[in-house]
Amino acid sequence: MKFFNREKEIREILSILEFEPNFIYFIYGPINSGKTALINEVINKLDEKYVVFYFDLREIFISKYEDFIEVLFEEYEEDKDPIELVKSLVKDSSVLFGIPTPKNTLENLLSKKKPKNVFKYITNILLELRKEGKQPIIILDELQKIGDLKINSFLIYELFNYFISLTKHKHLCHVFCLSSDSLFIEKVYSEAMLEDRVDYILVDDFDKETALRFMDFLAKNILNKKLSNEEKELIYSYVGGKPVLIIKVFNKLKYKDLNEILDFMLKDECSKLKRLLARVKIRKIGGVEYENIINALKLFKENYIVDEYIVDEDTKEYLIKKNILFLDPIESTLRPQSYLVWNAIKKII
Numbered sequence: 539m540k541f542f543n544r545e546k547e548i549r550e551i552l553s554i555l556e557f558e559p560n561f562i563y564f565i566y567g568p569i570n571s572g573k574t575a576l577i578n579e580v581i582n583k584l585d586e587k588y589v590v591f592y593f594d595l596r597e598i599f600i601s602k603y604e605d606f607i608e609v610l611f612e613e614y615e616e617d618k619d620p621i622e623l624v625k626s627l628v629k630d631s632s633v634l635f636g637i638p639t640p641k642n643t644l645e646n647l648l649s650k651k652k653p654k655n656v657f658k659y660i661t662n663i664l665l666e667l668r669k670e671g672k673q674p675i676i677i678l679d680e681l682q683k684i685g686d687l688k689i690n691s692f693l694i695y696e697l698f699n700y701f702i703s704l705t706k707h708k709h710l711c712h713v714f715c716l717s718s719d720s721l722f723i724e725k726v727y728s729e730a731m732l733e734d735r736v737d738y739i740l741v742d743d744f745d746k747e748t749a750l751r752f753m754d755f756l757a758k759n760i761l762n763k764k765l766s767n768e769e770k771e772l773i774y775s776y777v778g779g780k781p782v783l784i785i786k787v788f789n790k791l792k793y794k795d796l797n798e799i800l801d802f803m804l805k806d807e808c809s810k811l812k813r814l815l816a817r818v819k820i821r822k823i824g825g826v827e828y829e830n831i832i833n834a835l836k837l838f839k840e841n842y843i844v845d846e847y848i849v850d851e852d853t854k855e856y857l858i859k860k861n862i863l864f865l866d867p868i869e870s871t872l873r874p875q876s877y878l879v880w881n882a883i884k885k886i887i
């Protein structure tokens with residue numbers, strides 16, 4: 539699938555990269571809004587001055603220190619000098635998924651069991667890359683996955699401290715953290731140690747105008763025919779500007795009728811919501827009251843966006859965890875994770 543638009547966000551990130559590193563950037567937004575796709579598009583546009591270390595925590599089960607180390611490093615059999623190894627590898631590729639590390643060095647790092655040694659090791663490599671005229675960038679996708687991991691103290695705080703030293707203090711390496719977990723972003727946002735050291739980039743679902751243009755783009759690329767304005771408006775009214783849902787509709791349009799597709803998608807979303815409500819009704823979960831959930835969802839009958847403080851903390855947390863609502867801590871707002879969820883709420887409640 540070809541990448542579409544996001545010119546504004548791409549420009550923003552590229553302009554951040556032109557200056558010396560100063561902040562840790564958090565890229566956040568509703569689920570499936572296109573955060574990962576965007577950062578990959580940015581990576582594709584970088585010139586050879588940049589070296590990207592891309593750590594994807596999504597596919598890895600992280601429950602202990604060793605798991606985290608496994609994400610950070612890629613083991614090499616050769617017993618080369620670590621710096622020479624990295625230097626030789628960045629000649630061929632400007633994106634590395636893990637820091638290439640000789641086997642012996644890695645075993646040594648693991649045996650010490652202290653993040654400090656690991657950070658020192660990484661800093662050394664970054665410094666050497668800078669000496670070569672390269673600008674390193676660290677990207678961590680799905681950072682919330684290590685939010686609860688404890689190694690003596692919480693790993694995430696040690697990591698944040700390290701990132702502050704790389705950006706604000708040493709101006710050595712750009713750092714971007716991606717997360718679709720809005721409860722995690724809220725914690726980051728209210729964390730005193732990060733104040734003035736962090737900035738946020740919202741990657742939202744497409745607005746209406748962009749969503750309609752995305753449909754023209756898909757009509758041409760997937761269907762090889764045009765859609766009428768009424769058809770596009772109808773799709774938008776069901777799934778809004780969430781790229782992945784619009785793509786889903788277009789893929790199905792190859793062999794199915796539009797109304798049938800949209801009705802099925804809404805029915806599916808309604809079933810999921812009904813099942814969730816039924817479960818809350820029969821047994822209280824974590825102090826969440828059925829009535830409170832219903833009352834919170836009722837707020838969305840008339841509005842797409844509400845003030846986050848109208849909803850009590852437990853109910854809010856539950857609905858966010860279940861991917862029904864998205865919290866934007868910077869705007870202090872709550873809204874359904876997608877138009878499809880919104881339509882399901884309006885239909886059921």
Ligand SMILES: Nc1ncnc2c1ncn2[C@@H]1O[C@H](COP(=O)(O)OP(=O)(O)OP(=O)(O)O)[C@@H](O)[C@H]1O
Pocket residue numbers: 539540541542543544567568569570571572573574575576717718781782785
């Ligand atoms: N600008 C775009 N152009 C084309 N396709 C896109 C675009 N943005 C997103 N997509 C499509 O939507 C899918 C989901 O996007 P992506 O995985 O980047 O979202 P995400 O915000 O990272 O999701 P998550 O919340 O799960 O981390 C992608 O696989 C891609 O097919």
Ligand SMILES: [Mg+2]
Pocket residue numbers: 573574575679716
């Ligand atoms: Mg993602």
